[in-house]
Amino acid sequence: MSLLRVEHLAVAHGGLQALWDINLTVEPGERIGLLGANGAGKSTTLGAIVGYYPTMGGRILFEETDIGRESVAARLERGVVLVPEGRRLFAAMSVRENLEMGAFLAAPRRQRAATLDQVLSLFPILKEKAAQPAGTLSGGQQQMVAIGRALMAKPRLLLLDEPFIGVAPLIIRDVLVALSAIADTGVTVLLVEQNTHRALEFVRRASVIENGRTVLDADRETLRNDKGFGAKFLGLD
Ligand SMILES: Nc1ncnc2c1ncn2[C@@H]1O[C@H](COP(=O)(O)OP(=O)(O)OP(=O)(O)O)[C@@H](O)[C@H]1O
Ligand SMILES: [Mg+2]
Incomplete structure (x- = not known):
């Protein structure tokens, strides 16, 4: 049974249709990328x-159950958790408070202290900064808080929207190591990333969106050897 299956998904922002035909299957435990140019429809x-x-067409299945009309909270309860573009932290609140906010549903809240320990051992720098306002941290540290907050919700499917924007190259490596550790615990990871080279270091398979449509879906070796993909996304001739 696949963990997530998106079939012919169509979405509009107001009257403007952004997604026309998105198709995506994610297997349990997989690390998968979602690639595409600016405005292709990744965040949507x-x-x-x-x-x-809301969807205007198509289906979103989580473990074969159609969740396309469920509330954000209901999907969160299933373990569908997003690390949003731009992190969206509460800058004036402490790192610890930002992290704890991720565990607001009943089940994660019961495990809050233990999960917090796991997050702080995954990102030791956050232990030192736990009492500081999140807004005083560097871009990379703030991204760690955003990922940590998502982990506090006990994700089964972790969706990350361009987590490396505003993160220094050396720290990107640390975050990638942490993401691998997270994936190794059995969390399924769907990564949206503009830098295709970097994304392909982490994911084993990727799906490509153009103008709101899925145009390609393949394992990374196939993508690296695909001339059209290489020209468009890897800067190869
Ligand atoms: N809130 C919104 N209101 C209106 N249009 C939107 C909104 N969000 C996105 N769009 C439009 O929907 C389309 C898809 O945007 P989306 O943000 O999903 O793309 P993206 O692939 O994430 O791009 P980027 O790489 O720039 O983050 C674009 O044409 C964009 O202008
Ligand atoms: Mg986006």
Whole structure:
């Protein structure tokens, strides 16, 4: 049974249709990428999966159950958790408070202390900064808080929307190591990333969106050897 299956998804922002035909299957435990140019529809796809945007067509299945009309909270309860573009932290609140906010549903709240320990051992720097306002942290540290907050919700499917924007290259490596550790615990990871080279270091398979439509879906070796894909996304001749 697949963990997530998106079939012929269509979404509009107001009167403007952004997604026309998105198709995506994610297996349990997989690390998968969602690639595409600016404005292709990557964030809209993630937003539709977590329930921020209503679907106007198609289906979103989580473990074969159609969740396309469920509330954001109901999907969160199933373990569908987004690390949003731009992190969206509460800058004046402490790192610890930002993290704890991720565990607001009943089940994660019961495990809050233990999960917090796991997050702080995954990102030791956050232990030192736990009492500081999140807004005082560097871009990379703030991204760690955003990922940590998502982990506090006990994700089964973790969706990340361009987590490396505003993160220094050396720190990107740390975050990638942490993401691998997260994936190794059995969390399924769907990564949206503009830098295709970097994305392909982490994911084993990727799906490509153009103008709101899925145009390609293949394992990374196939993508790296695909001339059209290489020319468009890897800067190869
Ligand atoms: N809130 C919104 N209101 C109106 N149009 C929107 C909104 N969000 C996105 N769009 C439009 O929907 C289309 C898809 O945008 P989306 O943000 O999903 O793309 P993206 O692939 O995430 O791009 P980027 O790489 O720039 O983040 C674009 O044409 C965009 O202008
Ligand atoms: Mg986006």
